[in-house]
Amino acid sequence: WETELEDSRQKFRAVLVEATVKLDEQVKKIGKAVEDSKPYWEARRAARQAQVEAQRATQEYQRAIEILRAAKETIALAEERLLEEDSRQFDSAWQEMLNHATQRVMEAEQSRTRTEIEHRETAAKYNTAISHMRQLEKKLKRTINKSRPYFELKAKYYLQLEQLKRRVDERQDKLTQAKAEYRTALRNLETISDEIHARRRLSAMGPRGRGVGAEDDGTATDDISNFKMESDGISSTLNAFCVCCSVMSVNFEDSCNGSPSDIYLYSTFILLS
Incomplete structure (x- = not known):
């Protein structure tokens, strides 16, 4: 290795x-165009990162909604079962399931609220980043086109170095x-x-002496x-x-x-x- x-x-x-x-x-x-167009390429990279974060937040928000929906369905099923049971034959297992489902709903609601806030914040950051990038694209169109070979080559080497x-x-x-x-x-x-x-x-200490008339007990064989x-x-x-x-x-x-x-x-x- x-x-x-x-x-x-x-x-x-x-x-x-x-x-x-x-x-x-x-x-x-290329010359000066590389330095002049840097703000656009940096804004483009920031917009790409904001897009990734917004997509991740959207997936987490959708997952939280699904978990909340499933937890509410479990509560409805448990409540229906408890209402059908004879009060004299109270089902403790379904009561325990209802308690767990209620707790899960509370946790799912908290998760949904948190992910919803994060989803909105990341979406707003993405929109801001895209807007800034497009403004620079219009402003620096000529220098961007001229410097494109440099930044494309830089991106290629970046990916190769990451793999290595x-x-x-x-x-x-x-x-x-x-x-x-x-x-x-x-x-x-x-x-x-x-x-x-x-x-x-x-x-080195040597074996213990054998008593008179002692018989072989197979110790040597066991040692071997x-x-x-x-x-x-x-x-x-x-x-x-x-x-x-x-x-x-x-x-x-x-x-x-x-x-x-x-x-x-x-x-x-x-x-x-």
Whole structure:
């Protein structure tokens, strides 16, 4: 991931340099019209942003109206059911539904009021922005037409750079995740190392003496079985370590591709050396 991240960053920088050079060439070619027409292009961008916000507010307002309508229908249904029920056989479930529906209606009405206000405000801002843009369009018509190639090229590079930036961010997130997995694998190996050290200390102390006439209780067999299970755990953790090292551009092919016994000996060498 580090290589892919660096490649993405280099592509971003290359396009940024290219955009700067090309736009400077356009400025020299077009001249003063670029600076003179900037108010119009800025007003156009502001109008576009206001349009997006107005559309979002409209959708939220319509959604609030639908929620309020559904909540009122639920209340009507619950009230009708309660009126049909015999008072001696009062349905507590429908009463609870009615209470919830009433609460939902109150919340939906508040949401509708809030979104309605926001809808009106954003619509007013959009109308103001469009009006200002059209005034500048009439006033700066000649300079706008002359500078159009520059601003269209600028918009093209802007979109391209945004896409490259998203790609860089994605690679950065994946690299961060890979490093976290690598650290986890290292901690697991440290845990296994501690367990092996503890087993060595116990072995150095030697086995307890057997009493006269004591019979074999299968302890040695159990130890071998337990050691087999422990080694399997080491192998699985080492495999995870190898994968993470591969991600982090660390060469552990000899340990990752060897036989099970080689892998175990190699892991023990790393942990205990």
